[in-house]
Amino acid sequence: MEITRRQALRTTGLLSGAVLLGSTALGTQTPANASESGWRWCQKCEGLWFSNGSGRGICMAGPGVGHSTENSGYYTMLAIGEEIGASQPGWSRCQACQGLYYSGAGRSGSCAATLSGSGGHYQAKSGYSLEYAGQNDAQEHRQPGWRWCDKCELLWFGARATFAGNHLWNGAARDQCPRDVLGHRYYDYNANYRVPHVGLAA
Numbered sequence: 395m396e397i398t399r400r401q402a403l404r405t406t407g408l409l410s411g412a413v414l415l416g417s418t419a420l421g422t423q424t425p426a427n428a429s430e431s432g433w434r435w436c437q438k439c440e441g442l443w444f445s446n447g448s449g450r451g452i453c454m455a456g457p458g459v460g461h462s463t464e465n466s467g468y469y470t471m472l473a474i475g476e477e478i479g480a481s482q483p484g485w486s487r488c489q490a491c492q493g494l495y496y497s498g499a500g501r502s503g504s505c506a507a508t509l510s511g512s513g514g515h516y517q518a519k520s521g522y523s524l525e526y527a528g529q530n531d532a533q534e535h536r537q538p539g540w541r542w543c544d545k546c547e548l549l550w551f552g553a554r555a556t557f558a559g560n561h562l563w564n565g566a567a568r569d570q571c572p573r574d575v576l577g578h579r580y581y582d583y584n585a586n587y588r589v590p591h592v593g594l595a596a
């Protein structure tokens with residue numbers, strides 16, 4: 395039942411992705427040398443996505459309509475050098491799904507725009523860096539709780555997740571990780587990131 399539904403979603407995602415990629419033959423791999431607003435949280439897939447790009451991207455939890463801005467605050471990606479704490483470079487934005495994913499290890503992960511999940515993200519912009527969560531998160535309007543999914547490489551908000559086996563997911567929407575039906579995953583020994591944020595709590 396769930397597999398069938400998932401396959402249907404992926405098929406839709408593939409078609410949408412093909413259109414997106416066709417209209418932007420070459421990504422602009424420019425470094426993030428200015429802070430960038432327009433980032434929102436998607437309550438369906440838990441991902442952070444860029445809303446000032448082309449459309450709403452592709453969401454695993456409903457690719458036909460893309461990501462959601464409902465209940466999301468407003469997030470900003472810092473320019474290199476604007477970090478106030480220790481940070482990790484090597485993050486990129488995907489042109490197809492509009493998500494933020496880790497490209498620093500040379501992997502492209504799994505993108506909702508591909509049918510099988512074996513296709514990776516399509517790099518539209520590189521050079522993003524994320525601060526590690528730590529002291530003064532609240533005072534600096536930094537929201538901690540953001541995690542890297544080691545399966546799809548996407549950044550996702552793990553603070554709402556419910557533990558289940560090795561995976562942590564929002565029980566209301568398992569179809570949130572492009573890699574498989576078990577949802578995004580993080581381990582406690584992996585980094586907890588914080589993202590500059592105003593407005594509603596994610």
Ligand SMILES: [Zn+2]
Binds near residue numbers: 436438453455
């Ligand atoms: Zn989404």
Ligand SMILES: [Zn+2]
Binds near residue numbers: 504
């Ligand atoms: Zn992608």
Ligand SMILES: [Zn+2]
Binds near residue numbers: 543545547570573579
């Ligand atoms: Zn994932």
